[in-house]
Amino acid sequence: MGIDNSIQQLLKNILREHDIxxxxxEEHGGLIVSSYFGSIEQFCDEISRxxxxxxxxxVNSDITNDGCLLALNHPKLRRLRFEQNERVSNVIxxxxxxxxxVEVDIAAxxxxxxxxxxxxxxxxxxxxxxxxxxxxxDLMRLKECKTLREINLAQxxxxxxxxxxxxxxxxxxxxxxxxxLDETGIEExxxxxxxxxxxxx
Numbered sequence: 001m002g003i004d005n006s007i008q009q010l011l012k013n014i015l016r017e018h019d020i021x022x023x024x025x026e027e028h029g030g031l032i033v034s035s036y037f038g039s040i041e042q043f044c045d046e047i048s049r050x051x052x053x054x055x056x057x058x059v060n061s062d063i064t065n066d067g068c069l070l071a072l073n074h075p076k077l078r079r080l081r082f083e084q085n086e087r088v089s090n091v092i093x094x095x096x097x098x099x100x101x102v103e104v105d106i107a108a109x110x111x112x113x114x115x116x117x118x119x120x121x122x123x124x125x126x127x128x129x130x131x132x133x134x135x136x137x138d139l140m141r142l143k144e145c146k147t148l149r150e151i152n153l154a155q156x157x158x159x160x161x162x163x164x165x166x167x168x169x170x171x172x173x174x175x176x177x178x179x180x181l182d183e184t185g186i187e188e189x190x191x192x193x194x195x196x197x198x199x200x201x
Contacts, residue, residue, distance in 0.1 A: 030054030136161030
């Protein structure tokens with residue numbers, strides 16, 4: 001085993017000893033780093049030094065803006081699940097370095113003021129923004145995210161504003177469950193003629 005491989009194995013062992021999983025990402029050909037309901041902030045440097053990270057799952061952790069900047073230092077990242085991390089407000093700006101991101105799930109995380117930056121992810125296809133406190137005007141920040149095919153906006157106090165997403169010509173799946181769409185919001189659904197899945201429950 002070479003020096004680089006030995007260092008990588010050591011990093012993986014350190015993370016696993018602290019309940020941070022590092023496994024093969026068979027879908028994207030790299031590694032998945034996962035932490036659920038744990039303490040991860042002090043290990044963000046180790047995460048940043050791992051090679052070939054293509055997926056990250058960080059849920060309900062103690063991570064801060066500084067830790068996020070380190071942990072998302074992976075240009076080949078393809079999938080990001082970053083839920084219920086209430087101490088972080090810069091997850092989108094940090095992820096904008098990852099130009100190969102296809103899927104982003106940032107539910108229950110304070111992100112509304114960074115939403116416009118998602119337009120800097122040229123391959124983004126799937127976006128989850130559940131329980132982010134988004135209203136009508138917040139959707140305007142997504143108007144340049146034209147590559148999106150699936151959007152989950154469930155459990156946000158939305159009444160309308162879907163017209164701002166009209167530029168998503170390929171949108172086929174839209175989850176608006178547990179929102180507060182009014183008559184205008186319902187009418188705005190007509191801007192998505194290609195929808196194959198719609199949840200208004």
